[in-house]
Amino acid sequence: MFDNLTEKLTSVLKDLRGHGKLTEKNIDGALKEVRMALLEADVHYKVAKTFVGEIKERALGHEVMESLTPGQQVVKIVNDALADLMGESHEDLVLAGEKPVSVMLTGLQGSGKTTTAGKLALYLRKKGRKPFLVPADVYRPAAIDQLKKLASQLDVPVFDSEVGMDPVDICRSARAAAQQNGCDTLILDTAGRLHVDEELMAELVRIKSEVAPSDILLVADAMTGQDAVNIAKSFDGALDLGGVVLTKMDGDARGGAALSIKAVTGKPIKFIGTGEKSSALEPFHPDRMASRILG
Ligand code: GDP
Numbered sequence: 001m002f003d004n005l006t007e008k009l010t011s012v013l014k015d016l017r018g019h020g021k022l023t024e025k026n027i028d029g030a031l032k033e034v035r036m037a038l039l040e041a042d043v044h045y046k047v048a049k050t051f052v053g054e055i056k057e058r059a060l061g062h063e064v065m066e067s068l069t070p071g072q073q074v075v076k077i078v079n080d081a082l083a084d085l086m087g088e089s090h091e092d093l094v095l096a097g098e099k100p101v102s103v104m105l106t107g108l109q110g111s112g113k114t115t116t117a118g119k120l121a122l123y124l125r126k127k128g129r130k131p132f133l134v135p136a137d138v139y140r141p142a143a144i145d146q147l148k149k150l151a152s153q154l155d156v157p158v159f160d161s162e163v164g165m166d167p168v169d170i171c172r173s174a175r176a177a178a179q180q181n182g183c184d185t186l187i188l189d190t191a192g193r194l195h196v197d198e199e200l201m202a203e204l205v206r207i208k209s210e211v212a213p214s215d216i217l218l219v220a221d222a223m224t225g226q227d228a229v230n231i232a233k234s235f236d237g238a239l240d241l242g243g244v245v246l247t248k249m250d251g252d253a254r255g256g257a258a259l260s261i262k263a264v265t266g267k268p269i270k271f272i273g274t275g276e277k278s279s280a281l282e283p284f285h286p287d288r289m290a291s292r293i294l295g
Contacts, residue, residue: 001274002255006295008037013078013294017071027059030074042225042256047085047263055081075294082290085259090285091268093120094215094242095185100132100178102171102186102211105245106204106235107219109192112247112273114143116219117189118150119273119281124185125156132183133158134174136167136207137191147189154278157181167191167203171211188213196231201238208239215242217270220261222252229260236265247273250280255293262286 012033019026031052038048058077095101103120107113114137121131133151137143141163151158159174171188178186190207193200208216218235220228232244244261249272252258262268269284 001249001252002041002258002293003253005037005041005255006293008040009034009078009293010295012037013071013075016074017069019071022059022070022074024060027056027074031056034078038259041254041259044226044229044256044260044264047260050263051081051085054084079290079294082259082293083287085263086284086286086289087262087268088286090283091243091270092283093124093217093270095129097212097214099184100175100186101184101214102175102188104188104190104204104207104211104213104216105219106190106216106239106241107192108196108221108231109140109194111192111219111221112245113137113192113219114146114150114189115276115278116245116247116271116273116281117147117187118154118156118278120187120271121151121154121156122278123271123281124187129185130181130183131156131185131187132174132178132181134171134178134186134188135159135161136170136174136188138163138165138167138170139191143189143191150278157183168206168210171207175211196234201234204235204239217241217243217245218267219245219247220257222246222249222255222257222272225254225256226260228257229264232261232265232267236267241265241267243268243270245269245271245273245281246284250274258289 124131135144135147
């Protein structure tokens with residue numbers, strides 16, 4: 001995760017730390033390299049530009065602590081700016097409303113939606129909730145089987161969806177089934193496509209208006225970099241997302257999506273997927289992630 005960026009940033013910041021006193025020229029040189037490192041990490045170019053502008057302003061504005069040396073001050077400024085870029089603090093799932101509530105998962109095929117549905121069921125159960133999994137991807141027969149199998153492995157009740165059923169009907173009927181099973185949180189695994197298309201969006205909008213989910217998450221693949229950011233923009237435009245789950249962070253050495261999504265869409269990353277196992281889900285904490293990036 002962020003391997004290359006960490007290497008580049010620590011090297012730039014190490015150089016700065018070597019100076020007793022920092023001039024605007026020192027800072028400008030370092031920031032140029034920070035910007036290059038961000039672009040190489042596939043951070044959106046506008047985000048990278050705003051980011052270095054912000055650091056410069058803070059560095060020259062002495063928004064710093066007197067106990068630190070100039071080099072350390074810049075490290076702190078970069079750390080804080082990285083955290084701000086990704087959001088202020090962890091934003092959890094919204095589960096407000098009359099029970100049972102629904103969490104709607106959306107995303108393209110292969111993004112990790114079904115896997116994330118299982119991960120979230122486990123996460124919610126650990127928090128004392130009673131999750132109910134709902135396979136609503138009726139176009140890919142394997143998707144329904146995959147979620148039913150996962151549910152049985154995790155011992156989580158699952159709606160008995162069948163290929164050919166209407167996904168809106170599934171989501172509507174699943175509510176009563178969840179209640180019968182004594183469950184309080186439905187996790188809707190909606191259909192994905194290979195790319196964003198109007199039909200997919202129209203179906204998701206219908207499900208949203210029928211079910212009124214308490215939270216709507218986009219599941220996006222971190223390894224696709226700026227594509228994930230553009231997908232987040234499209235889905236947010238149609239559905240007004242509550243947040244994003246960024247999957248496959250374990251395989252993403254660059255980190256561009258993680259660093260750009262909040263700045264570009266205004267929507268927080270709520271969780272990251274860090275592996276294929278059902279336990280490989282982490283609540284996303286911008287401040288901890290910033291420290292992780294700086295090594
Ligand atoms: P869906 O089509 O969106 O439902 O995607 P799936 O849940 O079937 O996932 C597609 C592939 O990505 C599967 O092989 C998953 O095991 C894998 N996958 C999902 N999330 C992660 C993750 O966080 N890390 C890794 N390494 N693989 C993941």
